[in-house]
Amino acid sequence: MKIMVTAKRVTDPDARIRLKSDLSGIDSEGVEYKLNPFCENAIEEALRLKAKHDGEIVAVSIGGAEATTEMRRALAMGCDRGILVDGADDALDADLVARTIAKLYEKEQPDLIIFGKQAVDGDSNQAAQLCAEYLGLGQATFAAHPNGSAGMTGGEPGLAVADGKVTAMREVDGGVEVVEVAMPAVVSADLRLNEPRLPTLPNIMKAKRKPLEQLSMADLGVDVALKVKTIAFSNPPERKAGVRVADVDELLNKLVNEAKVL
């Protein structure tokens, strides 16, 4: 089985991102970059499927030269090879990402593409669905293990492959949906799908020698026109810390007489 997974470079998910004072973009001073957490779940799931079914895992990403670091991490987790398509974040929208990955799909012909369900920078949660539609494939978005990480060690996995179909548990409003999709298929991974492994030192060393192909959008023949442009940034309304209350009685008093919510 051949699986394609995404490996996007993003700002540290736990960093409190702020805008530059001129509001022209985010202040990246001192901000670290990481592999998108949702992509880590996608990669981990691909590795688990490979352990069961054999095959190859190709990690794909769109980014500048610096995205090689996150690509190497994906390889160190266990992906077999990588493809990095040159593209700067501010020259991308979800649609261009989806069309680029659709081209990579045509080139690689995987049985499964597993995306991270969203990237923690743009937070759009679109690329997997757009790509599935461009390719005319079925989709299982927001794949997760229904029982949370504590249940992940036993019981049913969030994703299972059998008889040319992938079965996924999806976290949706109101419960958990179990969906079956004929392969080739598109899946997007949620955080509760699994607990991503940390690369071991020997695997980090090995990853340095794994093949990493560098392509341009032009190589793939992708039209780079954007459908969505971010034209301005602003700060969200700032919320100020209120007061400390000493005990439950004071809290109730404030809620009734000051905030008047009760």
Add this chain to the structure above:
Amino acid sequence: MSDILVVAEHAAGSLKKGTLHVIDFARQAAAKLGGGFDLVVVGPQAAAVAAQAGGYGAGKVYTVEGPAFEQYTAPAYAHAIAEVAAHAGAKVIAGASSSLGKDCLPRVAVKLGAGMASDVVGIGSGNGLTYLRPMWAGNVVGEVEITTAIHVLTVRTAEFDTVEASGGASPVEAVASTFDQATLKQRVVEFRPTVSARPDLSEAAFVVAGGRGVKSKENFSLINDLADALGAAVGATRAAVDAEFIENDYQIGQTGKIIAPDLYIGLGISGAIQHLAGMKASKVIVAVNKDEEAPIFTVADYGLVADLFKVAPELTEKLRKLKSQ
């Protein structure tokens, strides 16, 4: 024919409340475009839902029913919505940022050659129709311009008001879909609903949320009891869900529900940015945490540095008394 098409969501023959917030967005966008809005209802009992939905001022309510739409799947629903959008000549197609909206509307965008903006929280103040949306877990607001003639959007319901029925009844038009079920490559095997008698987290006026500090599933009854004393919905952090104190449906945050209740009470919650992303818009925030340095206190209107195992039962008791007075 209106410029805006709102994708209505429904369950068991009733319109979902989230759709009423999207209608509020549609009215604002329509005011800017100088037109009106239509609704589309896809799925079982669409006609019954259309009758309810027709009281909110839509120019028209389109319905699509049939065997292919009995059970929701993204490819089938996207096909139907795109078809209706083309038929209605819609320029903006908007649905809620629900799991259905997020799953299905990107496929609609591809079918219509449209650009899409997710999680719209407002409309830009300039001349054209631009949209405001949170990025980086809500730490930044981006204003996006969609360069295609047609725009597809998901709308954050917590950021828009719910609308009241304006009376009247919009005309209903049933549209026959050309969707070919044989082309469908997926099927729903099973749905495991989260069962709760408490108010819906996304819509509740009061929310009581518990975090990792609650420590166990058994202890989570303290959160449930407090919620019941208040008539509140229950919520949780990702850590609490991961530890199986409660089901995933109750997660608040960047990857969970986005809420804006009148009152949010968080107990044993540190206030990670991803959690704050989901509840920062609450009108009044109360935090109970034994660590006075916990980041949640930076957004709390009322902070109580204390042990939740002492506070929760006491607060529950006193609220019950207060209510019975």
